[in-house]
Amino acid sequence: MPEPAHSPRRPGAQRHVAALLILAAAATLLFAQVLDTGFWSPEDASDLWRLSQNEQESHFRPTLAGGYPTNPVLALEYRLFGTDARAYYLVNLFVHILNAWIAYALVISLLHDAPAALMAALLFAVGVGSYGKNLMFAGGISSLLYAKVVLAGTLLYVWNEQKNAGRPLGLYAFAFFAVFLLSLFMRGGSFSILASCLFYNFFFRPERQRRVLHTTLVLALVTAGVALVVRWFLGPGLGPGKVDPGAFLVNLPRYLVLMAFPVQHSELLADASGFVRWLYALAPIIRVFVGLAFLSYSIFGIVFGNRAIRFYIGWIYVMVVPFAVFRYPTDWLNLRFLYLESLGFCVLLTSGAIYVSRLLAHRPRRRFVPYLVPLFYAAMSAILITKLDGKNERLAARLDLRALGVVDHGTDSPR
Secondary structure (H helix, E strand, O other): OOOOOOOOOOHHHHHHHHHHHHHHHHHHHHHHHHOOOOOOOHHHHHHHHHHHHOOOHHHHOOOOOOOOOOOHHHHHHHHHHOOOHHHHHHHHHHHHHHHHHHHHHHHHHHHOOHHHHHHHHHHHHOOOOOOOHHHOOHHHHHHHHHHHHHHHHHHHHHHHHHHOOOOOOOHHHHHHHHHHHHHOOOOOHHHHHHHHHHHHHHHOHHHHOOOOOOHHHHHHHHHHHHHHHHHHHHOOOOOOOOOOHHHHHHHHHHHHHHHHOOOOOOHHHHHOOHHHHHHHHOHHHHHHHHHHHHHHHHHHHHHHOOHHHHHHHHHHHHOOHHHOOOOOOOOOOOHHHHOOOHHHHHHHHHHHHHHHHHHOOOOOOOOOHHHHHHHHHHHHHHHHHHHHHHHHHHHHHHOOOOOOOOEOOOOOOEO
């Protein structure tokens, strides 16, 4: 009599759960220090004051220009948490962990290399390339959710192409369109998803065996076009804000350099060591060499890299486009806009280390040396995040929400 069949094991599912636990542990270990910081950002104080003065449903109605007067999730958090800063930071950390896992799933779907995908996602989880700014203030939930929509939309599109032959009907296609429709209410969100989907279709066309402008992507482009026309005719005066298109050509390379060389003018310089101040003095020269290295690596990767490397090089350049049109004070850029872009940087660091290590396979003592580069960036990110949190704690000690008129939820008096 034959033995009863055993239920098949699912090593893939177990591996993905293990990856989630590893990413959660790494992110929590690093960002736990942020949880007791308190509110410190003027942006948070402004949002909380506005929410405390007016808790009408208008906070949850998107504008025709895209976006909300106040992020609806932040408005919901205020209703739930009031002025308990720890709760806001916990939500940020939770969303970041999920973003890191989605990033892992996206990388493994393109690279088909689980260890490399986990390594890249780990670098992303500990803030390499973006250095944790989004998790360190309550309003960071806006950019964290923006990144989640773009990551999830791209992943669902890739899965639909891989598992559903790119058809516009099916579970993955419906899920993709649901996320894409949500992105229409985020300034720049639909552009980022469309760009990443277009890159996937272009760089992976031999694998897909379909034309670049295939049905699902065409439908998404038409949807975005219709939404743009509707906003144009029905939303006068509701533009996305003052921008400076001329700043784009200057900011784009500056953001790329900042991701790899995170030294710019800030309050941290006042308390920095002599070496850091010396490094900042040399920053203009160093940035030139870093920029040239980035450009050279990009050209080399496009010409000689595999499809996944080409995709993530394109990702790095395009994900910062919606934010590169804003002009900032001289020698300062907003680190929060590097969050989504940094995933491509983490993939390139990982791929470069693995590739060089394989070239040194015949030299056992040296094959692990290339991994010192991503390890260096992980250590630098941890140090910089700790320094930034220390600065934020000092600012939080001086910020008095009561003096600003912020009323805690559920009370009649300022808190």
